[in-house]
Amino acid sequence: MDVQQLIQPERVHGSLYTDPQVFADELSRLWYRSWVFVAHASEIVEPGDYVTRNIGRQPVIVTRAEDGAIHVLLNRCSHRANLLCQADRGSAHAFRCPYHGWTFTNTGELVGVPFPQGYAEPPRRELGLARAPRVDAYHGFVFASLAPGGPGLKEHLGVATEAFDRLADLSPAGEIELTAGWLRHRVAANWKMAVENQVDGYHPRFVHESLFSAADYQIRELCSGNAESLARDLGNGHTELDFRPEYRAEGEPFVWFGRASEAKFPAYAAASAPGTAIGAPRN
Amino acid sequence: MLVGNEFATVRIEVDQRGNGDRLRITDERTGRSACLDALELQALALTTHRDLAPLLDPARTLWSEAA
Numbered sequence: 001m002d003v004q005q006l007i008q009p010e011r012v013h014g015s016l017y018t019d020p021q022v023f024a025d026e027l028s029r030l031w032y033r034s035w036v037f038v039a040h041a042s043e044i045v046e047p048g049d050y051v052t053r054n055i056g057r058q059p060v061i062v063t064r065a066e067d068g069a070i071h072v073l074l075n076r077c078s079h080r081a082n083l084l085c086q087a088d089r090g091s092a093h094a095f096r097c098p099y100h101g102w103t104f105t106n107t108g109e110l111v112g113v114p115f116p117q118g119y120a121e122p123p124r125r126e127l128g129l130a131r132a133p134r135v136d137a138y139h140g141f142v143f144a145s146l147a148p149g150g151p152g153l154k155e156h157l158g159v160a161t162e163a164f165d166r167l168a169d170l171s172p173a174g175e176i177e178l179t180a181g182w183l184r185h186r187v188a189a190n191w192k193m194a195v196e197n198q199v200d201g202y203h204p205r206f207v208h209e210s211l212f213s214a215a216d217y218q219i220r221e222l223c224s225g226n227a228e229s230l231a232r233d234l235g236n237g238h239t240e241l242d243f244r245p246e247y248r249a250e251g252e253p254f255v256w257f258g259r260a261s262e263a264k265f266p267a268y269a270a271a272s273a274p275g276t277a278i279g280a281p282r283n
Numbered sequence: 284m285l286v287g288n289e290f291a292t293v294r295i296e297v298d299q300r301g302n303g304d305r306l307r308i309t310d311e312r313t314g315r316s317a318c319l320d321a322l323e324l325q326a327l328a329l330t331t332h333r334d335l336a337p338l339l340d341p342a343r344t345l346w347s348e349a350a
Contacts, residue, residue, distance in 0.1 A: 047332070048332070066332045086289055087288075087289040090288045090289055091288060092288050092289075094290075094336065095290065096290045096291075096341065101341045101345070101346060103339055105332075105333075105336055109336075111336050111337070111340050112340025112341055112342050113341065113342065114341045114345070115342065115346060116342050
């Protein structure tokens with residue numbers, strides 16, 4: 001399918017969001033070829049830790065092996081493709097399929113199967129779990145690619161690496177930890193709606209007005225007509241909604257943190273005060 | 284004390300019925316248990332998960348012909 005004819009300078013065709021063939025092409029050309037974020041390394045700190053995620057429509061297990069390496073394994077038993085790990089997260093050095101008991105290490109090797117004597121040729125170690133051929137990380141953000149070749153992660157991220165750098169730069173340690181939980185949004189819509197909503201600074205004053213009314217929430221000013229916030233195209237399909245110009249214009253302490261009181265995090269407030277390394281002005 | 288994940292749950296306790304302390308591990312699913320003495324536990328502490336993997340072959344334990 002030639003999507004170019006569906007994308008014109010001033011309009012896009014609605015079928016981009018509804019046509020099953022467009023979605024199938026997106027899966028094969030983007031989701032199963034490019035780099036996809038799967039987890040933050042701080043979610044699987046201990047050897048044996050794992051989380052279950054998806055790449056497109058493929059379920060995967062992100063594991064921390066005994067040697068500290070991170071593996072991204074297809075969450076499908078190599079026997080009958082049953083879902084192997086059912087939990088969102090856990091700790092296990094081996095996974096046992098609930099369907100027929102086939103057992104795999106957390107690096108994807110087949111450990112054994114029940115009743116091997118029932119096979120003319122017992123299943124071999126080659127029948128391990130399928131895996132993402134490429135796994136890489138940037139500032140602890142772990143990405144996987146289901147394609148063996150193609151641009152590396154840093155090349156794929158391109159200018160967007162600066163957004164990760166800025167995030168890590170907010171930490172006195174230079175790295176962030178995803179240990180306080182996170183919100184999962186289940187969106188019953190084409191996936192592009194969720195992506196585009198992240199750079200839509202127009203909707204908050206309408207969709208989220210009740211939130212602004214209930215709390216002194218900084219997003220109200222950030223998304224007003226006179227705000228200096230801007231949406232930015234970073235290339236390679238990466239985008240960001242950059243509030244920094246408006247934060248600077250407002251010039252209030254921790255306006256970027258919901259105007260939270262410094263008394264709630266005195267150690268961080270001290271570590272990031274003007275004059276410190278992370279409190280220094282940025283471009 | 285129970286230790287579990289989505290694949291198994293075991294109960295662990297210090298068993299003092301013998302002449303010395305042992306760690307009793309009971310599989311909640313089958314009720315089968317094993318007592319491990321300090322020297323055996325030391326061996327486990329010094330081994331790797333890779334070395335342990337053969338013990339997790341289901342044909343050797345839960346679904347062995349002898350089970």
